[in-house]
Amino acid sequence: xxxxRKTRDxxxxxxxxxxxxxxxxxxxxxxxxRDLGVPGEYPFTRGxxxxxxxxxxxxxxxxxxxxxxxxxxxxxxxxxxxxxxALNVAFDLPTQLGLDSDDPRAAGEVGRVGMAVDSLAxxxxxxDGIAADQVSVSFTINSMAAIVQAMYLVVAEKQGIRWDxxxxxxxxxxxxxxxxxxxxVYPVEPSLRLVADLAEFCARRAPRVNPISICGYHxxxxxxxxxxxxxxxxxxxxxxxxxxxxxxxxxxxFAPRLSFNFTCWGKIFEEVAKFRAGRRxxxxxxxxRFGAKNPKSMMFRSLIGGGGSAFTVQEPENNIVRxxxxxxxxxxxxxxxxxxxxxxxAYTIPSxxxxxxxxxxxxxxxxxxxxxxxxxxxxxSYYVEALTQAMEGKILExxxxxxxxxxxxxxxxxxxxxxxxxxxxxxxxxxxxSGEIPKVGVNRHxxxxxxxQSQDLELYRADPKVAExxxxxxxxxxxxxxxxxxxxxxxxxxxxxxxxGNLMEPILEAVRAYATLGEMAGALKDVFGEHKEPVRF
Amino acid sequence: MRPLRVLVAKPGLDxxxxxxxxxxxxxxxxxMEVIYTGLKRTPEAIVAEAVQEDVDVxxxxxxxxxxALLCERVVRGLKxxxxxxxxxxxxGTIPQADIPSxxxxxxxxxxxxxxxxxxxxxxxxxxxxxxDRADAC
Numbered sequence: 001x002x003x004x005r006k007t008r009d010x011x012x013x014x015x016x017x018x019x020x021x022x023x024x025x026x027x028x029x030x031x032x033x034r035d036l037g038v039p040g041e042y043p044f045t046r047g048x049x050x051x052x053x054x055x056x057x058x059x060x061x062x063x064x065x066x067x068x069x070x071x072x073x074x075x076x077x078x079x080x081x082x083x084x085x086a087l088n089v090a091f092d093l094p095t096q097l098g099l100d101s102d103d104p105r106a107a108g109e110v111g112r113v114g115m116a117v118d119s120l121a122x123x124x125x126x127x128d129g130i131a132a133d134q135v136s137v138s139f140t141i142n143s144m145a146a147i148v149q150a151m152y153l154v155v156a157e158k159q160g161i162r163w164d165x166x167x168x169x170x171x172x173x174x175x176x177x178x179x180x181x182x183x184x185v186y187p188v189e190p191s192l193r194l195v196a197d198l199a200e201f202c203a204r205r206a207p208r209v210n211p212i213s214i215c216g217y218h219x220x221x222x223x224x225x226x227x228x229x230x231x232x233x234x235x236x237x238x239x240x241x242x243x244x245x246x247x248x249x250x251x252x253x254f255a256p257r258l259s260f261n262f263t264c265w266g267k268i269f270e271e272v273a274k275f276r277a278g279r280r281x282x283x284x285x286x287x288x289r290f291g292a293k294n295p296k297s298m299m300f301r302s303l304i305g306g307g308g309s310a311f312t313v314q315e316p317e318n319n320i321v322r323x324x325x326x327x328x329x330x331x332x333x334x335x336x337x338x339x340x341x342x343x344x345x346a347y348t349i350p351s352x353x354x355x356x357x358x359x360x361x362x363x364x365x366x367x368x369x370x371x372x373x374x375x376x377x378x379x380x381s382y383y384v385e386a387l388t389q390a391m392e393g394k395i396l397e398x399x400x401x402x403x404x405x406x407x408x409x410x411x412x413x414x415x416x417x418x419x420x421x422x423x424x425x426x427x428x429x430x431x432x433x434s435g436e437i438p439k440v441g442v443n444r445h446x447x448x449x450x451x452x453q454s455q456d457l458e459l460y461r462a463d464p465k466v467a468e469x470x471x472x473x474x475x476x477x478x479x480x481x482x483x484x485x486x487x488x489x490x491x492x493x494x495x496x497x498x499x500x501g502n503l504m505e506p507i508l509e510a511v512r513a514y515a516t517l518g519e520m521a522g523a524l525k526d527v528f529g530e531h532k533e534p535v536r537f
Numbered sequence: 538m539r540p541l542r543v544l545v546a547k548p549g550l551d552x553x554x555x556x557x558x559x560x561x562x563x564x565x566x567x568x569m570e571v572i573y574t575g576l577k578r579t580p581e582a583i584v585a586e587a588v589q590e591d592v593d594v595x596x597x598x599x600x601x602x603x604x605a606l607l608c609e610r611v612v613r614g615l616k617x618x619x620x621x622x623x624x625x626x627x628x629g630t631i632p633q634a635d636i637p638s639x640x641x642x643x644x645x646x647x648x649x650x651x652x653x654x655x656x657x658x659x660x661x662x663x664x665x666x667x668x669d670r671a672d673a674c
Binding site: 093094096097099105106107108109112113177180181182183184221222223309312313314346347348422423425426429433442459462533535537 | 549550551552553554555558559561562563573574575576577579601602603605606607630632649650651653654655
């Protein structure tokens with residue numbers, strides 16, 4: 001085979017052109033003291049801890065949850081017994097949208113893409129035998145974050161554990177849900193109020209709760225570019241910070257507990273540059289714009305998960321290889337926590353075998369590869385430093401563009417941002433089709449005999465009995481609880497929603513009375529109404 | 538000849554609409570008139586919009602695993618509302634094993650994850666012309 005000797009043009013997803021060689025001349029405007037610093041210190045370009053993985057390797061936190069709370073409890077324990085050290089809980093769609101399992105709109109969706117939670121009783125079952133002060137738990141829940149976090153606080157209470165001992169991360173990033181992923185319920189303003197109520201309450205009463213996990217991840221999965229992912233993440237962080245400052249909370253009282261959830265699929269060095277530039281920009285923003293004094297308020301603490309859209313339905317076992325590169329990328333990017341998609345991602349929720357392989361991938365990366373031996377091993381590379389600077393410029397451009405749309409919140413309300421992301425997704429798809437973005441097994445090296453298509457893939461199959469069991473349990477709960485206590489707790493919640501006060505206390509009271517999620521969400525809907533989506537693409 | 542009119546719809550609770558929007562843009566670029574419903578539409582609402590907008594094809598995008606139930610309800614609803622001639626296509630996270638039962642339930646075409654855009658456009662064009670399901674799939 002003859003090779004084309006002409007050098008390929010390379011332009012990264014973010015629009016940054018890449019030259020074949022980099023050298024000292026590319027770092028003319030680079031000031032190591034200003035731009036790099038030392039690890040664990042402002043501006044945190046090289047990572048937020050001085051020794052990073054030498055002192056402690058990243059937390060391994062696979063996204064898990066399916067079927068009934070009892071089934072999920074079993075999978076939580078299975079993964080923890082194989083060395084996973086924290087939980088990342090997946091909820092089914094009815095739960096994410098505040099619908100009980102017997103709601104007609106929940107038909108066919110109960111327990112499908114996460115576990116079903118109808119009341120405190122389900123959370124008690126999900127965490128049975130898992131002490132709330134022994135494991136940190138993140139909840140992928142947004143419009144229902146205040147209610148689910150309240151349920152967990154009561155679970156801890158019943159386990160006899162004080163709230164200042166528990167570490168949780170409710171995702172609670174509703175802005176991202178309006179742009180991508182779609183689990184919004186209430187209009188934008190009351191949705192933001194719920195985010196702030198939870199964050200404010202936790203800052204005062206449960207100080208180790210990380211009340212908002214700002215997710216560029218989902219917007220990237222919906223189609224935005226690498227630089228846009230970071231820009232949107234920073235724009236959302238600014239929006240939430242402003243929201244909490246308006247509540248009168250001092251920035252250093254809540255900012256140390258803000259965290260991020262980002263993806264890392266794509267080109268390794270582009271992703272690494274994204275995180276290095278993002279950490280530096282976030283530190284500067286928190287210090288210079290918001291006046292933070294505590295260095296912890298300036299730390300971009302991140303869960304980095306390889307995005308599922310990096311994976312292909314064709315030749316699914318290739319995804320195991322892709323997963324290993326994602327783990328490497330996340331480690332080189334300085335992740336505090338890591339989660340990986342499983343090789344069966346494009347088909348359904350993961351089988352236990354697929355989930356174990358993903359966990360083992362992270363463990364091999366951490367313990368065998370040597371990537372954890374030294375901090376920011378790519379620091380000082382001509383290419384990586386030049387790219388980090390170029391990426392910083394791109395992110396700032398994207399942030400300026402968000403301002404031209406009226407700022408992040410306005411751009412979400414008008415649907416302008418959603419349209420922007422949809423356009424990028426389409427552009428990306430066309431690049432895959434043209435082969436400009438290579439995908440082995442899809443547009444390159446496609447097996448002609450069909451041998452690459454796995455016929456014997458062991459896939460998770462949803463059990464239709466799950467919904468029946470969940471509905472029967474809910475019916476029993478409704479019969480056995482004190483109906484009058486529930487009704488009056490829901491009345492108080494409705495009244496509180498009409499006023500300006502923090503909603504967490506009335507939510508906690510309704511949770512303790514075993515009000516259902518659907519009843520609590522419904523009480524809030526009576527007052528807040530529902531979001532009307534600006535449909536643009 | 539009028540251009541093919543398509544309703545791209547997201548039934549059920551799943552909020553992932555990247556695929557739906559990408560397909561909608563591709564069909565529009567191929568010269569079709571495309572309406573997108575937005576998220577979380579009930580089968581009844583989709584049927585009503587399809588009839589009101591006089592579309593030729595409804596494309597359902599479902600990633601939650603609830604495709605069997607949702608597809609069947611849209612097909613049944615269209616029949617009941619006098620929209621028999623509207624053809625239904627289903628795309629999303631759909632296991633190969635579920636394709637025959639979706640076709641059985643009345644879907645005219647199924648696009649599992651990984652179907653290339655040109656293949657989808659081609660089938661939509663054929664759906665617009667053909668009265669015979671066998672031609673389409």
